[in-house]
Amino acid sequence: MxxxxxxxxxxxxxxxxxxxxxxxxxxxxxxxxxxxxxxxxxxxxxxxxxxxxxxxxxxxxxxxxxxxxxxxxxxxxxxxxxxxxxxxxxxxxxxxxxxxxxxxxxxxxxxxxxxxxxxxxxxxxxxxxxxxxxxxxxxxxxxxxxxxxxxxxxxxxxxxxxxxxxxxxxxxxxxxxxxxxxxxxxxxxxxxxxxxxxxxxxxxxxxxxxxILAETGESQVFVSQDLLDLDPLADTPDFASDLTPHVDRWTQHYAATEEMHDEAAWTAVPEAKRVSARGxxxxxxxxxxxxxxxxxxxxxxxxxxxxxxxxxxxxxxxxxxxxxxxxxxxxxxxxIIWPDAVAPFAAAILNLKAGDATCDALCGQLYAALGADAVYDDRDVRPGQKFAEADLSGYPWQAIIGPRGAANGRIELKRRATGVREELSLEDAIARIRGA
RNA sequence: CGGGGCGUGGCGCAGCCUGGUAGCGCGCCUGUUUUGGGUACAGGAGGUCGUGGGUUCGAUUCCCGCCGCCCCGACCA
Missing domain, CATH: 3.30.930.10 (Bira Bifunctional Protein; Domain 2)
Incomplete structure (x- = not known):
């Protein structure tokens, strides 16, 4: 887009x-x-x-x-x-x-x-x-x-x-x-x-x-750290088999909302593992x-x-x-900082100097490669506005292309979640975005 | 549902108390400028002041009704 x-x-x-x-x-x-x-x-x-x-x-x-x-x-x-x-x-x-x-x-x-x-x-x-x-x-x-x-x-x-x-x-x-x-x-x-x-x-x-835990959650929750450390994707069950052991892994640890909270059971959880948060x-x-x-x-x-x-x-x-x-x-x-799986677009291509032949060409190549999963900021507006809006919209990757790097075919790739920036070739940038 | 608050250009707000024909910032349009973190300057466009009634020579402003929206609490994916 x-x-x-x-x-x-x-x-x-x-x-x-x-x-x-x-x-x-x-x-x-x-x-x-x-x-x-x-x-x-x-x-x-x-x-x-x-x-x-x-x-x-x-x-x-x-x-x-x-x-x-x-x-x-x-x-x-x-x-x-x-x-x-x-x-x-x-x-x-x-x-x-x-x-x-x-x-x-x-x-x-x-x-x-x-x-x-x-x-x-x-x-x-x-x-x-x-x-x-x-x-x-x-x-x-x-x-x-x-x-x-x-x-x-x-x-x-x-x-x-x-x-x-x-x-x-x-x-x-x-x-x-x-x-x-x-x-x-x-x-x-x-x-x-x-x-x-x-x-x-x-x-x-x-x-x-x-x-899910979030500061602005509506209810108070009490949960053991052991539960937070479990990874649901680590063991994929055969859904036709007996699932009891899989479920037990998740129900054996303490977790309760305020309404169901049991103070006695809570104090039995080691203090270092007690997590009290909003959910x-x-x-x-x-x-x-x-x-x-x-x-x-x-x-x-x-x-x-x-x-x-x-x-x-x-x-x-x-x-x-x-x-x-x-x-x-x-x-x-x-x-916003979108998780990769649900981001409206995987990447934003920020053309810092729309109208500059070198920038336009490199952006065009990247956009063609990424296709429907990218937004291409081809507008004639200040770079600052592009940065601010890309951060706001939360695309996981920002491919920043300006006159400096474009002259050497370099793309600056910024990870929204961490702020980490890397200078990459076109091919490497495409691979990074696709691989996430 | 109980309590509180707000409706004024697209967005954020001032003006209302003390009635006299509406203003600021952002955004938008045009031009110049600028070009790595929402640029600067100049010139523009855009408003039944939520709505109906009342008071008044005159209502965005005062009074009454209605509608809409938000916040706090008790209930819910």
């Missing part, structure tokens, strides 16, 4: 409504634009990041055996009356009527719908297990939307739903998602910590929140048994001919929230 032609409305000053870093930076970097309280339009730079996050989420869901579908945003109220949640959900549910006066709603989640869809398919225990997910916009009419895309009313969520023949089988599905989540967040460049969560009225202990919830998984399958009338026939009510779980990742959360976890005074 040539910046001279791009729709990238960066701001030098911060809009007054933005309080936290990610919101400020997303507005300044031209990623989003607010259209109503808690509702945002995604502009090209923001959309690219959102799509990259979604794609990683998708790949890891697929790897764990879940299958992608796409359910609608608008649902019929009758579906929700079957589970009894139409009345329970309250003001957070956006309700409206269609032209025939039918009561409709904008889906805040999809347990009822997915169960209803699955019901028509599943006849036999042989049709289990299945795990269906989609990545779709949700609407929850929050009392107080805030923090930009981190607590919007409309948000993009990945929600998966598992159907199993027994509790034991359902726990296997749960572990698959548990490990898939660890891999997902690690690939996004985040350190996510699974924490036991309150299961609410369902009971049992199978609910975990996945929380942002980016994922939440539950096992909830037959709550929805029973309510929606989902049964399959067992091997003995008797009906079985499938055991279910649901698994959510806040995709649009993650974009904000990543920035919270990775920024500095100058702007």
């Amino acid at each position: 040539r910046l001279s032609r791009a729709f990238l409305p960066t701001l030098k000053e911060t809009p007054a409504e933005a309080q936290i870093a990610s919101h400020r930076l997303m507005l300044r970097a031209g990623m989003v634009r607010q259209t109503s309280a808690g509702i945002y339009a995604w502009l090209p730079a923001g959309l690219r990041v959102l799509q990259k996050v979604a794609q990683i989420v998708r790949e890891e869901q697929d790897r764990a055996g879940a299958q992608e579908i796409l359910m609608p945003t608008v649902q019929n109220a009758d579906l929700w009356r079957q589970s009894g949640r139409y009345e329970d959900y309250g003001e957070e549910m956006l309700r409206f009527k269609d032209r025939h006066q039918r009561e409709m709603l904008f889906g805040p989640t999809n347990e009822e719908m997915v169960t209803d869809i699955f019901k028509d398919f599943a006849k036999s225990y042989r049709d289990l297990p299945r795990n269906l997910y989609h990545i779709q916009w949700k609407f929850r009419d929050e009392r107080r939307p805030r923090f930009g895309v981190m607590r919007g009313r409309e948000f993009l969520m990945k929600d998966a739903y598992s159907f199993d023949v027994s509790q034991e089988a359902a726990q296997h599905s749960y572990r698959q998602m548990f490990l898939a989540y660890l891999r997902t967040f690690a690939r996004l460049g985040l350190k996510a910590i699974p924490m036991r969560a309150d299961t609410g009225p369902i009971g049992g202990n199978l609910s975990h929140e996945f929380i 942002i919830e980016v994922g939440h998984i539950f096992y909830f048994g037959t709550k929805y399958s029973a309510a929606m009338g989902l049964t399959v026939q067992g091997a003995d001919g008797k009906p079985i009510i499938p055991e279910m779980g649901s698994y959510g990742i806040g995709v649009s929230r993650l974009v904000g959360a990543i920035i919270e976890a990775s920024h500095d005074e100058a702007g």
